Amino acid sequence: MNRPFLIYGLSGLCLGGLILLALSLGVAGFGWGDHHTLLILRAPRVVAALAAGLALGVGGGAQQGLFRNPLADPGLTGVFGGALAGIAVLLTFQSEIAWRQTSVLPLAAFGGALLASVALVILGNNKSPGRLLLTGLGINAFTAAIVIVLATLSPTSRELLTNGAYGDWLGLAAFRFTWLPCTLCVIASLCLFRFGTAWDYLSFGPEVAQTLGINLLRTQRWSILLTALAAAAATCLVGQIAFIGLLAPHLARTLIGPRHRLMLPLAGILGATLLLAADTAGRTLWTSTPLSAAGVMALIGAPLFIWIARQHHV
Amino acid sequence: MSNPLVQLTAVSLEIKGRRILDGVSLTAHAGEIVSLLGPNGAGKSTLLKTIAGLLPQATGTLHVHEHDPRTTSPATLAAQRVYAPQNPQSTWDYRLSDLPILLHPRIASIDWFAHFQLAGLMSKKFSELSGGEQKAAHLAFSLSSLGDPYQKIILWDEPTNGLDLSRQHLVRTTLTQLAQAGACVLVATHDLTLAYATTQTAVLEEGRLIAYGRPQATLTPEIIQSTWGIDLSLLASK
Numbered sequence: 001m002n003r004p005f006l007i008y009g010l011s012g013l014c015l016g017g018l019i020l021l022a023l024s025l026g027v028a029g030f031g032w033g034d035h036h037t038l039l040i041l042r043a044p045r046v047v048a049a050l051a052a053g054l055a056l057g058v059g060g061g062a063q064q065g066l067f068r069n070p071l072a073d074p075g076l077t078g079v080f081g082g083a084l085a086g087i088a089v090l091l092t093f094q095s096e097i098a099w100r101q102t103s104v105l106p107l108a109a110f111g112g113a114l115l116a117s118v119a120l121v122i123l124g125n126n127k128s129p130g131r132l133l134l135t136g137l138g139i140n141a142f143t144a145a146i147v148i149v150l151a152t153l154s155p156t157s158r159e160l161l162t163n164g165a166y167g168d169w170l171g172l173a174a175f176r177f178t179w180l181p182c183t184l185c186v187i188a189s190l191c192l193f194r195f196g197t198a199w200d201y202l203s204f205g206p207e208v209a210q211t212l213g214i215n216l217l218r219t220q221r222w223s224i225l226l227t228a229l230a231a232a233a234a235t236c237l238v239g240q241i242a243f244i245g246l247l248a249p250h251l252a253r254t255l256i257g258p259r260h261r262l263m264l265p266l267a268g269i270l271g272a273t274l275l276l277a278a279d280t281a282g283r284t285l286w287t288s289t290p291l292s293a294a295g296v297m298a299l300i301g302a303p304l305f306i307w308i309a310r311q312h313h314v
Numbered sequence: 315m316s317n318p319l320v321q322l323t324a325v326s327l328e329i330k331g332r333r334i335l336d337g338v339s340l341t342a343h344a345g346e347i348v349s350l351l352g353p354n355g356a357g358k359s360t361l362l363k364t365i366a367g368l369l370p371q372a373t374g375t376l377h378v379h380e381h382d383p384r385t386t387s388p389a390t391l392a393a394q395r396v397y398a399p400q401n402p403q404s405t406w407d408y409r410l411s412d413l414p415i416l417l418h419p420r421i422a423s424i425d426w427f428a429h430f431q432l433a434g435l436m437s438k439k440f441s442e443l444s445g446g447e448q449k450a451a452h453l454a455f456s457l458s459s460l461g462d463p464y465q466k467i468i469l470w471d472e473p474t475n476g477l478d479l480s481r482q483h484l485v486r487t488t489l490t491q492l493a494q495a496g497a498c499v500l501v502a503t504h505d506l507t508l509a510y511a512t513t514q515t516a517v518l519e520e521g522r523l524i525a526y527g528r529p530q531a532t533l534t535p536e537i538i539q540s541t542w543g544i545d546l547s548l549l550a551s552k
């Protein structure tokens with residue numbers, strides 16, 4: 001039996017089953033519920049979790065491929081932080097436009113994510129793997145500080161921003177707002193698949209990659225632009241969420257090997273599965289006090305992160 | 315004689331105020347194997363990288379396959395030359411069987427992995443191989459990306475470094491075969507056995523080319539004394 005085929009089949013089945021489960025589980029218990037519950041409450045939330053999870057898994061794998069660092073993850077390197085800070089700036093200074101124009105929020109998030117990515121490349125790249133992560137840590141702390149300061153300044157958006165920082169926005173999902181970020185998640189992920197071979201060659205060092213015909217500057221620019229877009233779109237849907245971008249590609253590599261063309265789509269499927277599972281568990285296990293998807297993810301993800309870090313001797 | 319595949323005239327390179335290459339002029343044709351020798355830091359690896367097009371800040375005149383590698387696109391250059399660094403690495407733990415797939419749709423006429431005695435290890439991951447086996451795998455990967463060696467340029471940095479005697483011998487015979495098939499080979503090395511198997515030897519010292527010619531004519535006791543500070547007559551008397 002063809003192993004990649006089997007793994008894709010099984011993970012697809014898992015995800016399909018999980019989608020059905022997520023659609024049929026709610027505060028009222030098990031069941032499809034009425035038309036309103038299914039289509040207005042649950043479906044947008046499930047679609048948002050799937051799209052964001054896809055973008056997180058693929059974006060994480062892309063960032064790891066570009067930086068040649070198994071511990072790179074947009075949540076840890078400050079790119080999500082940048083996206084949230086961009087949203088915070090918009091909500092604080094131009095909140096009326098943000099609610100009238102649905103396209104403005106993703107744009108602000110994209111601006112913030114791109115700024116954070118460029119800072120990461122300029123300050124932390126091409127040295128040691130540790131330096132990249134330390135720089136990301138600094139950017140993360142700085143963007144978090146921006147969000148805290150802005151949330152303090154604007155009482156109207158304080159609750160929204162705090163929920164975003166906790167990764168608790170999936171509950172707000174409504175197709176009216178989420179169709180654009182969802183579409184952007186899918187587009188960014190599909191575009192990122194194209195760079196698989198370039199990141200494979202980069203594994204052997206930038207010099208070998210270049211002599212094999214890769215235009216390094218163009219690859220770097222497009223990878224950063226597209227990972228920032230994926231991170232920004234996912235942030236608009238979920239808020240801040242770490243570890244999926246780290247775990248999904250790592251699991252995919254363990255299951256199917258490190259070749260990016262084969263691994264990245266699986267990382268996307270696994271990212272969607274992880275986020276939907278975390279969100280569904282968070283909202284149904286304790287219905288009186290629902291947990292955010294990011295909270296559930298961090299509970300499982302943080303110990304796994306330490307395990308991966310130990311494996312790679314970073 | 316045919317046009318040279320590699321032609322350098324007064325090539326210099328400065329990095330952070332330090333002169334790494336100093337007016338190097340060198341010509342190499344298809345069918346030739348040039349060994350670059352010299353002490354650590356003499357500029358051998360830098361010269362290979364300059365020819366490979368990896369150091370666009372180099373000055374002087376460079377013709378590689380009638381292109382200037384500093385301004386030619388990576389894709390065009392990739393069809394003409396291969397480069398293998400001194401210490402190859404891989405961030406991700408590929409299986410050897412992945413490597414030919416990564417090069418798709420390039421087609422090598424020879425199974426270079428089998429040629430380098432790796433046929434039985436194809437299902438292994440890099441992390442499961444010894445250092446010498448990894449090095450051999452990178453050399454095989456490099457040649458697999460080349461396609462037909464005719465009129466191609468092969469730039470290898472210390473190819474025998476870390477290999478056992480059998481694979482060292484294999485590298486020497488392989489280079490000869492490639493040259494006979496019409497390739498132009500340049501290798502940086504400290505391996506004198508390899509140098510004697512080449513058609514030309516270039517000796518570099520502090521970025522300058524101080525001797526160039528047949529290895530027997532170039533590696534004289536005087537050059538070895540002045541470049542490496544080793545007195546061969548003393549060694550012989552012991």
